[in-house]
Amino acid sequence: MLHSDQSADPPRQYRLVAAQIRALIDMDRIRPGARLPPEREMAQQFGVSRQVVREALVALEFEGEVEIRASSGAYVCGVDKGNAVQPRLGRSPAELIQARVVLERAIITLAASRVSQPGLLRVGAALQGMREDLDRGRPPLAADRQFHLSIAEMGGCDALIGVVATLFDRFHSAIPSRHVCDEGLTSWRAALIEHEAIFQALKARDPITADAALCSHLLAARNRSTGLS
Incomplete structure (x- = not known):
């Protein structure tokens, strides 16, 4: 054995x-x-x-x-x-999510302390894009990506936007396409609710709640990516 x-x-x-x-x-x-x-x-x-x-x-x-x-x-x-x-x-979804948690927690704490109306509008527009894609029955991957990049931009983390984008892209490319197809849009709808919680915490300028909402979302994404029965 x-x-x-x-x-x-x-x-x-x-x-x-x-x-x-x-x-x-x-x-x-x-x-x-x-x-x-x-x-x-x-x-x-x-x-x-x-x-x-x-x-x-x-x-x-x-x-x-x-x-x-x-x-x-x-x-x-x-x-x-x-x-x-x-x-x-070395590109396991779990490892990539671990890297995203470390990086994006720092970013969202900054973003919550630097909330601006233009920044909120960009994050909100990405969130609305996710809703519209789901209403049309398609995965909102591009809008999801823009949501996370907009938070980094609002946090003034321009130097890290490329890193956020790279980790996001690698995480989603590491998930075999069959997983996405088999899950359908159910997981994406759950992800939308998680993104809405992050957005509401940012609107409230609450870094603690924003951090908790982000962690909850990324860990849920990790579980969805490896959630075999």
Whole structure:
């Protein structure tokens, strides 16, 4: 039985699990097309939490090693090892969200203390764009991105706007498109409510509530990105 090193830094444990699953695939102990064991079973096998297993599977799908099917599980892809994508485990959605939490918490605290009417109008316009996209039945990704960039702009963090944009783009590119399609617009509607809470806290010039609302949103986004059953 394989085990993950329990002493490993928790955000990195998924890498160890992903490497062990990949090794089993490479040794043909799990054949192409085969369904991987249930999440709970793998968590017990590797001695980690189910959340770590979820993150490992998301990373492996991003590499093209497995395919995650909603309400069905994860299946080994028929990958041509000679043309396999190079590992990108350093770009796990969980790690990217962790970076966003650190950066955007500092930004929103500044923004809440520097609220201006033009700044609120820009953030509000992005929020309205999210509503309109959802009303049309389409994911409001561009408006979501503009919402976060507008907050950085209002906080006077011009030098960090590019970093916010890069982390946002990498986070969403690290989520396999099937997850977005399978979830439909339900998750986006939940995200809209979270964005509205952030906006209301900014309007109230309340940095503590704004920080809490932002953290709640980013952690919810993290859970949605790795929320396999």
